[in-house]
Amino acid sequence: MVELYGKALSRRDIAARAGAFSQFAGVRLMRLEDGVERGIRMLEFRSGTGLRFTVLIDRAFDIADCEYRGMAVGWNSPAGFKHPGLAEYEGEGGLAWLRSFSGLMVTCGLDHILFMNDEPGDTYVYGPRKTISHSLHGRIATIPGKLCGYGEEWRGDDCILWCEGVVTQGTVFGEHLELTRRIEIKAGTNDIRLTDRVVNRGFYKTPHMYCYHINVGHPVLAENSRYLAPLKDVVWAAHAGDDYRKQGVGYRTMPMPQMNFHEQVWQHEMAADSNGEVPVALVNDELGIGFEVVTCKDQFPCMYEWQNLQAGQYALGIEPSTNHVLGHTAARERGELIWLEHGDERRYESTFRILTDHAAIAATEKRIRALSGQPDEEFPQPSGNHIPIGGRG
Template identity: 25%
Template structure:
């Protein structure tokens, strides 16, 4: 009798741990592809916050065959991501605020129609329009050629279709939704990296989390880099909008950025012929290694923030591209393992990390849409608390020259 009771308890514990429904939308191993697909909270007979999840296959132009998954929460956020484009986030909206930007690239370009080596390694720009794109993982940064190999702009992950895509919805409240994708960077004799990406969202929330696990599947050590290139335009970005983060130091990426060093943390209106300015930042963190960075509109009543772990992502890049609206009026908040210099420079200066054979590492970032002044004020206070009385060191000289 005792054995039967114990067995029942163990079975109940196991059942409670897997109390979720899941759907495999894509699986290269079994040639599974669901194509157009959808589910919602009513069909699942789940209470609390209503939500829907839809996958749609796009047609026409360079987006032919691209897939987009849209997660819609009635009282929270609408999140769009593309399994075709590295599980990257296309845009996020909620409460009349958008996280994302208006790129001249207005289609969800299928990587099959791109050549990353074109334009001397700048082909990546022919698909660049995401709210968040993963730059990495084999390498990232500006393009460079070494020993006959072209290291193209920001690596390949953002243009790698997912080999597996799975949607998971917890049965128990608050019914967290997870959308997972497997990215494979496999090249004979070169790399055998795999990344399980995961978007986590609780319906009704104004925040979501990205959790990625990178594994070196090879029998040899391998370098890796990652920059989470997170991009914001109107209505958050505008004249006198502000960037905030607790920082130890800031330096210009190059000589052009030196011209804007005196007002690097504020933004101008759309300006014709404004070339991009990039700033290398060293973030400060709390006692647990956590920090936050945000961009806030001029009135201080709208914004976007990113919380991340400096043990995983020790560096931060701020990208200002306040060109005209049609050209792409946008700023980037970019937590990473490194800066955006070519991989050769990053390796020389010791910012390229390495995974041993069979080793894994993880990255966790939480994005929040700041819908009002109260939400903005909360993040501002967090920045002040971490910054404390320490002033930000301003270095006028770039740390590297391309």
């Protein structure tokens, strides 16, 4: 059954009330036609609850806009949803990735995440390529995808809105990795389900690193918004080596937009539930709205919190990752880098959920606190304990 306007309706009930289901919910193919976004194909999802989000086909099927009943959830940066033909991945010493960085979710990978890095290129058996140079967060986010399909799929009286596509990151004498992404939401709900499969289609042994840069904006992010997580340990904080409290912003309670704020990044060690799932949320108690991300601990063993609280760029990032924040070289040295041979694959299943009222926020907080207590102290001392990630030798 589809829950619409407080009633559970069968497919027949819905058909009797309108000539097309698109009156209530659906998926629509569109194209952006102005400014730096001109030419990008986009899918618009409407679930029938007031939830609307867009998927950028030509930006790795990442999620761009997201709003619920007129309230923004996702983050729009000054860079805009720039056409991939304008991307400057190699520029500014590897930081030009930031000039295409915007949206609720930006995928990082497929062979590299985190800061710039040079690694040995010997696995690709090509003399002139002695090293592989990586810019910030990898190449995948600005690669156009191939749209395999989208639309409505009725399963009895349930309607699933979906899209699926393939994004290829490949080069001669180098990696050939393929991302297949499927996004689904059941009509009448607020749970966006993301299923990714990364496969090595090439015949070179290839590294794989993966991260979702999930960016929540105002008004979910606001003064006194709270970060909720089953946090067992604060492992690392980028700013802890200086004056830890210098900016007056801890990990748990968010301030209003700040002037001259320097980004803060934390790594937290999370507890998982009996299904191996890790829920993390940002909630605004005043407005009664929140955003929750649920990932699988065995797929994403690490979790970062990104605070970009600068005025004009105000965002909070929830970042599940395959690797510690220590970076690519450390992952290699610690034996924690994933290596894919031809045909090897990794799968990732995640849920993005809108918390629509105080009751939903309370239920999520209760579930999270049952997994692990969360430090009330805004500045818990980082432990430096990056737990070894096994099974990757």
